[in-house]
Amino acid sequence: MNRNDLCWCGSGKKYKKCHMDYDERIDEIKFNVLKGQCRPPHHIINNEQDIAGIRAAAVINDAALDLMEEMAKPGVDTATLDHAVYEFLTERGAVPADLNFEGYPKSVCISINNVVCHGIPSKKTILKEGDIVNIDMTTKYNGYFADASRMYMIGEVSEEAARLVRVTRECMMKGIEAAKPWHFLGDVSAACGNHAHANGYTVVTDLGGHGVGKKFHCEPFVPHVGEPGTGMLLVPGMTLTVEPMINQGSSKVYTDSKDKWTVRTRDGKLSAQWENTILITETGAEVISS
Numbered sequence: 001m002n003r004n005d006l007c008w009c010g011s012g013k014k015y016k017k018c019h020m021d022y023d024e025r026i027d028e029i030k031f032n033v034l035k036g037q038c039r040p041p042h043h044i045i046n047n048e049q050d051i052a053g054i055r056a057a058a059v060i061n062d063a064a065l066d067l068m069e070e071m072a073k074p075g076v077d078t079a080t081l082d083h084a085v086y087e088f089l090t091e092r093g094a095v096p097a098d099l100n101f102e103g104y105p106k107s108v109c110i111s112i113n114n115v116v117c118h119g120i121p122s123k124k125t126i127l128k129e130g131d132i133v134n135i136d137m138t139t140k141y142n143g144y145f146a147d148a149s150r151m152y153m154i155g156e157v158s159e160e161a162a163r164l165v166r167v168t169r170e171c172m173m174k175g176i177e178a179a180k181p182w183h184f185l186g187d188v189s190a191a192c193g194n195h196a197h198a199n200g201y202t203v204v205t206d207l208g209g210h211g212v213g214k215k216f217h218c219e220p221f222v223p224h225v226g227e228p229g230t231g232m233l234l235v236p237g238m239t240l241t242v243e244p245m246i247n248q249g250s251s252k253v254y255t256d257s258k259d260k261w262t263v264r265t266r267d268g269k270l271s272a273q274w275e276n277t278i279l280i281t282e283t284g285a286e287v288i289s290s
Contacts, residue, residue, distance in 0.1 A: 001015045001020075002015065003015055003016040003020065004016065007019050007020075007047075008042050009042070009045055009046075009047040009237075010047055010049075010050075011047040011048065011049070018047075019045075022235070022236070025182075026039050026233070026235070029182075029233065031233075032229075035184075035186075035227075035229060035230040035231075036186075036230050036231050037184060037229075037230065037231065037232075037233065038231070038232050038233070039232075039233055040219070040220070040232055040233055040234075040235055040238060041219060043218075044211050044213075044218055044219050044220075044238060045235065045237040045238060046213055046214065046237045046238070046239055046279075047237070050144070050213060050214060051213075051237070051239070051279060053141075053142055053143065053144035053213075054144045054145070054146055054212075054213045054239055054277070054279075054288060054289075055146075055288055056141055056142065056144065057094065057139050057140065057141035057142070057144045057145055057146035057289075058139075058146035058148075058277060058288045058289035060089060060092050060094045060139050060141055060146075061137060061138070061139035061146040061147070061148055061289050062146075062148065062289055062290060063088070064085050064088050064089060064137060064139065065135065065137065065148060065149075065150050065290075067084060067085070067088055068081060068084075068085070068135045068150070068152065069150075069152065071084060072127060072133060072135070072152040072154060073127065073154065073155075074127055074128055074129045074154055074155050075126060075127065075128075076126065076127050077121075077122070077123050077124070077125060077126045077127075078110040078112075078119075078121035078122055078125045078126075078127070079121045079122055079123045079125075080123075081108070081110060081121060081135070082106045082107050082108050082110070082121035083107075085107045085108045085137060086099070086107040089107070089139055092141075093141065093142075094139050094140060094141040095139070095140040095141070096108065096137065096138070096139065096140075097138035097139060097140040097145055097147075097216050098137065098138055101216065103260075104118075104120075104261060105120060106120055106121045107137070108121065108135060108136065108137045109134075109135070109136040109137070109149075110125070110133060110134070110135050110136075111133070111134040111136070111262075111263075111271075111273070112125070112127070112131050112132070112133050112134075113131055113132060113270055113271075114264050114265045114268050114269060114270060114271060115134075115262055115263065115264050115271070116204055116207070116245050116247070116253050116263040116264060116265060116271040116273070117134070117136065117207060117245060117263050117273060118255075118261045118262055118263050119134075119262050120259055120261055120262060127154050128154065128155075129154060129155035129156065130154065130155060130156065130157050130158060130161070131153075131154040131155075131157070132151060132152075132153055132154070132157055132161045132164070132165055132270065132272060133151065133152045133153075133154060134149055134150070134151055134152075134272065134273045134274075135149060135150060135152060136148075136149035136273070136275060137149070138212075138216060140216070143214075144213060144214065145212050145213060145214075145215065145216050146212070146277050146288060146289040147212045147216075147241050147275065147277050147289060148241075148275050148276055148277055148289040148290050149243065149273055149274060149275040150274060150275075150290075151165045151168065151169070151272055151273070151274060153165060160248070160270075161270055164201065164246065164248055164270055164271075164272045165272050167195070167196065167199045167201060167246065168196075168201075168244060168246040168272040168273060168274055169274045170195055171191075171192045171193075171195045171196050171203075171224070171244045171246055171274075172192065172242050172243065172244055172274040172275070172276060174191040174192060174194075174195050175188045175189070175191045175192040175224065175242040175244065176188075176242050176276060176278055176285050176287065177191065177285075178190070178191035179234060179242070179278060179280060179284070179285035180234065180280075180284055180285070181234055181235055181236050181280050181281065181282060181283070181284070182233070182234070182235065183229075183233075183234055184228070184229050184230055184231050184232065184233055184234065185220055185222065185226075185230070185231035185232045185233075185234060186226040186227050186228050186229055186230030186231040187228045187229070187234075188222065188226075188234075188242060189222070189223045189224055189225055189226025189227075189230075189231070190225070190226050190227055190228045192224040192225070192242070192244045193224055193225030193226065193244075196224075196244065196246050201246045201247060201248065202246070202247045202249070202250060202251035203224050203225045203244060203245070203246060203247070203251055204224075204244075204245035204246075204247060204251055204253055204271070205223065205224075205225060205251060206253055206263075207245060207253075207263070208221055208222050208223045208224055208243070209221070209222030209224070209240060209241035209242050209243045209275070210222060210240065210241055211238070211239065211240045211241075212239055212240060212241055212277055213239040213277075219232070220232040220240065222240055222241060222242060222243070224242075224243075224244040224245070234280050235280060236280055236281055236282050237279075237280065238279070238280040239277060239278065239279050239280075239288065240277070240278060240280075241275055241276065241277050241278070242275070242276055242278060243273060243274065243275030243276075244273065244274070245271060245272075245273045246271065246272055246273070247265055247269060247270070247271045248265075248269040248270040248271070249265060249267040249268075249269035249270075250265065250266055250267045250269070252265070252266040252267070253265055253266060253271075254266055276288075276289060276290045277289035277290075
């Protein structure tokens with residue numbers, strides 16, 4: 001671009017005042033193709049306006065997850081939780097991004113015990129004492145998306161279930177700590193996976209995190225096992241999810257043949273997941289939605 005052209009990021013600023021130094025820094029990096037290293041495409045880099053929009057969506061998304069903390073109790077059916085999320089978001093002018101996404105029939109994913117992800121809420125599915133539950137939601141607000149999930153322990157849970165929930169969150173946090181500007185996505189993947197394996201758990205590899213913000217899903221795909229120094233370069237302005245799915249037993253999973261959505265562990269053992277949307281900044285990673 002010419003120095004005085006408007007920047008490609010859509011900020012309205014001249015290129016020389018916005019992303020020229022950024023592009024020059026990337027051009028200086030010698031990418032190792034054998035390690036799968038690649039530069040991030042311009043279209044996934046957010047400007048200040050984009051980041052403000054994602055933050056606004058995140059405020060609503062996190063508040064809806066807070067509501068689930070109050071409602072997820074023994075005896076409550078998951079359709080009631082789903083309806084509460086729909087009402088909460090729409091009353092605030094937001095949209096549940098899950099609803100009708102590629103045919104998904106509900107506003108939120110609720111996954112219990114051996115369900116890894118994409119559990120479909122139902123009046124027939126009733127929370128009971130001892131369950132561990134992942135509630136995963138994405139909010140669209142004024143054209144921007146924020147995505148997060150939390151684990152909820154219903155009443156008193158077993159020691160082994162509580163440990164899985166705790167270690168899974170630690171895996172996510174270690175991944176976030178490893179997300180640094182001008183380093184690589186493989187650092188995040190390795191941090192998540194290594195902590196899971198060190199604690200005797202396995203990591204689901206069929207699914208992973210993703211870029212999010214201006215779209216529900218975009219580049220990069222975020223695996224939760226990997227090697228440091230591999231994959232896409234992380235740069236300021238990127239927003240993505242870190243969402244390890246950690247299994248008590250085998251890492252093998254399958255998708256329900258009837259509903260085409262619900263993913264379960266093959267061996268029937270427990271699975272847990274935590275998810276945050278993060279922003280890569282000049283100094284590290286900032287959690288935007290949690």
